[in-house]
Structures are given as structure tokens and as C-alpha cells.
Amino acid sequence: MTSLRIFFIGGLMSYRAMFGWLSPWILIPSLVVSPICQILLFAYIGRSAGVRDDEFYVIGNALNYAAIPCLFAMASTIEGERQGRTLGIVLTTPARRLPLFLGRALPVIANGWGVAMVGVLAGVALLDVEIPSGAWPALVFVVVVTSASCTGLGLAMGAVVLRVREGATFGNVIFCVLLVFSGVNVAREDLPGWMASVGAWLPLTHGIEAARLLADGSNLADVTGLVAREVGVGGLYTVLGLLLLRYFEAESRRTASLERV
Amino acid sequence: MKDRVAALLHQQAVCYRLQLKVLSTSAFEGFLAVLFPLMFATAALLVYRIDGDPESMQYAGLGAAIMGMWTCQGVVASSLLSRERWAGTLELLVAAPTSLTRILVPMTMAMSTIGLYSVVATIAWERWVFDIRLEIDNWFLFVVSVLMAAVTLATVGFFLSVTAIRYRTSWALGAALEYPGWLLCGFVIPVSLLPDWVQPLSWAIPTTWAMDAIRASANGGSPWADLAVCAATGAVYAVAAAYLGRRLVDSARRHATLALT
Numbered sequence: 391m392t393s394l395r396i397f398f399i400g401g402l403m404s405y406r407a408m409f410g411w412l413s414p415w416i417l418i419p420s421l422v423v424s425p426i427c428q429i430l431l432f433a434y435i436g437r438s439a440g441v442r443d444d445e446f447y448v449i450g451n452a453l454n455y456a457a458i459p460c461l462f463a464m465a466s467t468i469e470g471e472r473q474g475r476t477l478g479i480v481l482t483t484p485a486r487r488l489p490l491f492l493g494r495a496l497p498v499i500a501n502g503w504g505v506a507m508v509g510v511l512a513g514v515a516l517l518d519v520e521i522p523s524g525a526w527p528a529l530v531f532v533v534v535v536t537s538a539s540c541t542g543l544g545l546a547m548g549a550v551v552l553r554v555r556e557g558a559t560f561g562n563v564i565f566c567v568l569l570v571f572s573g574v575n576v577a578r579e580d581l582p583g584w585m586a587s588v589g590a591w592l593p594l595t596h597g598i599e600a601a602r603l604l605a606d607g608s609n610l611a612d613v614t615g616l617v618a619r620e621v622g623v624g625g626l627y628t629v630l631g632l633l634l635l636r637y638f639e640a641e642s643r644r645t646a647s648l649e650r651v
Numbered sequence: 652m653k654d655r656v657a658a659l660l661h662q663q664a665v666c667y668r669l670q671l672k673v674l675s676t677s678a679f680e681g682f683l684a685v686l687f688p689l690m691f692a693t694a695a696l697l698v699y700r701i702d703g704d705p706e707s708m709q710y711a712g713l714g715a716a717i718m719g720m721w722t723c724q725g726v727v728a729s730s731l732l733s734r735e736r737w738a739g740t741l742e743l744l745v746a747a748p749t750s751l752t753r754i755l756v757p758m759t760m761a762m763s764t765i766g767l768y769s770v771v772a773t774i775a776w777e778r779w780v781f782d783i784r785l786e787i788d789n790w791f792l793f794v795v796s797v798l799m800a801a802v803t804l805a806t807v808g809f810f811l812s813v814t815a816i817r818y819r820t821s822w823a824l825g826a827a828l829e830y831p832g833w834l835l836c837g838f839v840i841p842v843s844l845l846p847d848w849v850q851p852l853s854w855a856i857p858t859t860w861a862m863d864a865i866r867a868s869a870n871g872g873s874p875w876a877d878l879a880v881c882a883a884t885g886a887v888y889a890v891a892a893a894y895l896g897r898r899l900v901d902s903a904r905r906h907a908t909l910a911l912t
Binding site: 411413415416419420423424427428430431432434435436437438439440441556558559562563566567569570574575576580581 | 678679682683686687690691693694695697698699701702707711818819820823824826827829830831833834839840841844845
């Protein structure tokens with residue numbers, strides 16, 4: 391019961407307290423205007439290059455932008471404790487670490503999902519994109535899975551920013567890696583082989599592929615393999631994040647570097 | 652008179668040099684301001700490369716090289732005064748006997764210098780990664796056009812920095828301007844591809860004209876007409892910024908809101 395309370399209530403409180411982007415002055419330009427503009431940018435690049443249709447870029451970039459809250463919100467719910475000098479207090483509590491940190495991921499997944507859906511809906515409204523009405527429930531599900539998978543990477547990044555001071559720079563670098571390697575704007579078969587191989591081990595890649603297939607008329611059963619791979623990659627990063635958190639926690643206790651900023 | 656000119660030049664040089672040092676040692680405003688557009692340029696070039704048309708690659712390669720100049724100015728300039736506010740130095744700048752215009756212009760020139768570095772880095776990246784050898788018909792005119800882009804972008808940065816003085820989270824505004832700038836200035840897509848009602852917005856940005864001048868110099872045309880319009884629109888931004896800057900700072904001082912974060 392305590393673990394459930396920590397997971398749900400603690401996670402929500404932490405998200406609301408630590409993710410400074412919830413102010414509308416930040417949220418609207420960062421998580422509404424920017425994803426729409428990124429979609430438009432690449433849709434027009436695609437038109438100019440005569441490569442693929444608008445739907446391809448809408449799906450790819452909308453899901454890519456889900457990575458922004460998933461990376462930054464997840465990292466700030468951990469790094470923010472250090473900035474607020476509360477990390478020591480949190481880590482000296484007897485609370486189990488699993489619900490403590492995974493609970494923080496739940497609102498982040500919802501946020502990532504919301505950003506991606508805003509992007510998809512804006513793409514449908516502004517560009518020549520038609521997604522079959524029957525595809526929407528499965529598409530919504532795949533976006534949830536992809537956001538969860540990205541949040542796993544965000545958890546790993548959150549652990550690393552316990553030691554790396556430039557969290558914002560680090561997050562942007564990871565976002566760029568996802569943009570180039572995850573098949574956001576170039577299908578995996580059109581990427582150089584080594585880039586496609588790297589992409590296969592990143593979140594987003596399989597989720598984007600599944601979402602594109604669904605938008606093209608496939609059903610959920612056709613993309614279960616891709617969804618399973620997305621879950622697997624996300625799970626891998628979540629486990630890595632938890633291990634890194636444990637490692638950095640122990641290391642920071644040993645070297646008295648927990649609150650060094 | 653001679654002493655006053657010498658004092659002005661000395662002050663401009665000191666402000667420029669200090670700001671350049673700040674930017675070049677900052678991971679976020681220096682390193683990331685170059686890397687972020689470089690990765691987006693990479694994504695755009697990967698899209699263009701699918702078709703493999705050498706003419707399209709030249710077109711995109713030239714625009715992608717200039718993209719970074721917008722990032723170095725737009726994002727950093729928007730939050731320029733906010734950063735001074737956070738550092739507690741905004742009141743000192745405003746209260747100094749030197750006018751704010753004389754302080755901000757060399758600062759935005761320093762940002763443009765980072766932008767010029769971004770151009771060189773992107774051209775080297777394109778050659779190394781994509782094997783694009785930019786064919787420039789007239790290097791002299793090309794360099795003049797790039798320098799004109801840098802100078803007029805500094806005036807746009809000056810305008811952004813003063814108009815965002817009351818926007819406490821102006822970094823979010825600056826980040827949200829990144830993609831629209833890339834779209835509107837015609838770096839990697841022709842402006843004529845944009846909807847008719849959007850194109851006047853493009854014409855109001857000096858960088859659009861600078862980009863046309865850069866393409867004209869590369870293709871053997873005359874860039875002078877575009878450069879003249881570019882200089883004129885840049886001058887409008889500078890005059891508007893100087894006027895608005897004085898009004899907005901006076902207003903902030905009158906309402907005692909200058910230092911509020």
C-alpha cells in the first residue's frame with residue numbers, strides 16, 4: 391500500500407513540483423508550438439525533396455517530439471531534487487526505490503503521449519494527412535507505448551545527470567540522436583546500414599514504424615512484433631536507468647558528491 | 652570627438668570579446684548552438700539524399716550550412732536579458748551610463764560570430780559526411796553575403812532581446828522561434844513552396860534576403876539587389892529595437908519590474 395502511494399501520489403507530486411515547464415509561458419511554446427513547427431518543417435522538406443508524403447513526417451516528428459517531455463521531465467524530476475537540496479532527504483527515506491522513481495515516470499508518459507497526439511492532430515488538421523478512423527485506438531496505444539519507452543531512456547538520462555551538470559545540453563544531444571537515428575524523417579531502409587543498426591537499439595524507432603503502418607491501414611495484430619520490440623527497448627533503458635540510479639546513489643554517498651552542483 | 656570614437660570602439664570591443672568568451676565556453680549556448688542545427692541539417696540532407704539529385708543536394712547543402720546562424724541568434728538573443736536578470740546584472744546594465752543599445756549590439760554580434768563558426772563547421776561536416784562539395788561561383792560575393800547575413804541577424808537578435816525583456820521565460824520563446832525561422836527563411840525549402848499568406852512573413856526577415864543573395868553568389872548571379880533589401884530590413888529591426896528597448900526598459904524601471912524573475 392505504501393509503495394502504491396509512493397508510486398501514484400509521490401510521482402504526481404514530484405512531477406508537479408519539479409517539472410518547471412508546466413507554466414503556460416513555457417508549456418505552450420515548448421510543447422505545443424515547437425512540435426507543430428517541427429512537423430511543418432520536415433513535411434515541407436519532404437515536399438521540396440519529393441520524398442514520401444506528409445503523413446510520413448507527421449507521424450515521425452510527432453512521436454519524436456514526445457521525447458522532449460519524456461527526456462527533460464524525467465531528468466528534471468530527479469535532477470530537480472538535487473537543485474532543491476532535497477535529494478539527500480529523499481534518498482535517506484526508507485521508501486523503496488522502484489516505486490519512488492517509476493512513479494515519477496507515469497505523469498511523464500502521459501505528458502509525452504499528449505505532446506505526440508497534439509502533433510498528430512495538428513498534422514492532420516494542417517496538412518494533407520488522412521488517418522483511417524479505425525486506426526486511431528491502436529495509434530493511441532502505440533503512442534503510449536512509445537512514450538513509455540522514451541521515458542525509460544529519460545530515466546537513464548536522469549540518473550546520468552546526477553553526475554553530469556549540463557542536463558539541458560545532454561537532453562538536447564540525445565534528442566538529436568533520436569531525430570537522426572530513429573527513422574523519424576528517413577525510413578530505416580533508406581538509412582545507412584550502421585545508422586539503422588544503432589536505431590534498432592533506440593526508443594522511438596519501432597514505435598514510429600508501427601504507427602506509420604497503422605496510419606497506412608494495418609491493424610494492431612500486424613504490428614505486434616514492432617510494439618513488442620519497442621516495449622523491450624524501453625524496458626532495457628528503464629532497467630539501465632534504475633541500475634545507474636542505484637550506482638550513482640551508492641557512489642555519491644561514498645564520495646559525498648550527492649548535492650554537488 | 653576623436654576620444655569619444657576611441658572610447659566607443661573600446662567599449663564595443665570589450666563587450667564583444669567578453670560575450671564571445673561567455674558563449675564559446677558555454678556548453679548550451681556555444682556547443683549546442685552549433686550541434687543542434689548541425690543535426691537538423693543532417694536530417695534534412697538525409698531526406699534530400701534519398702532522391703540523390705546532385706542539384707537538390709547543392710541546394711540543401713548551401714541552406715543547411717546557414718541554418719545554424721539562425722539558431723545562434725534566435726535562441727540565445729531571446730534569453731539574453733533574462734540571463735542577465737538571473738545573474739543579477741540586468742540592473743547594472745540598465746543603470747550604466749552607456750546606453751543599452753551600445754551594450755546589446757556587440758553582444759548580438761558575438762552571437763553572430765558563433766553563427767559564422769557554425770557555417771564553417773556545417774560546410775566541413777557536409778563535405779566529410781555527405782561528400783557535398785559546395786560549388787560557389789564567386790567566393791568573394793558569397794563571403795560578403797554570409798557576412799551580411801551575420802550582421803543583419805545581429806540586428807534581429809537585438810530586436811528579440813529587447814522585446815522579450817518582460818517575458819520571464821524568454822528562452823522558451825527563443826526555442827519556439829527556431830523551427831519557424833528555419834521554415835520562413837528558405838534555408839532548406841524554397842519560400843515559394845510555403846502558403847501564399849506565409850510568404851510576406853518570410854520577406855520581413857533579413858535572413859530570407861541574405862539566403863537569396865548567398866544562393867545568387869553561389870550560382871553566378873548578382874546578389875546586390877537582395878543584399879540591399881537585406882540591409883534595409885536589418886536596419887528597420889535595429890531602429891525598432893533601439894526605440895522599443897528604450898521604451899520597454901523605461902516602463903520596467905517605472906513599474907519596478909526589471910529584476911523580477
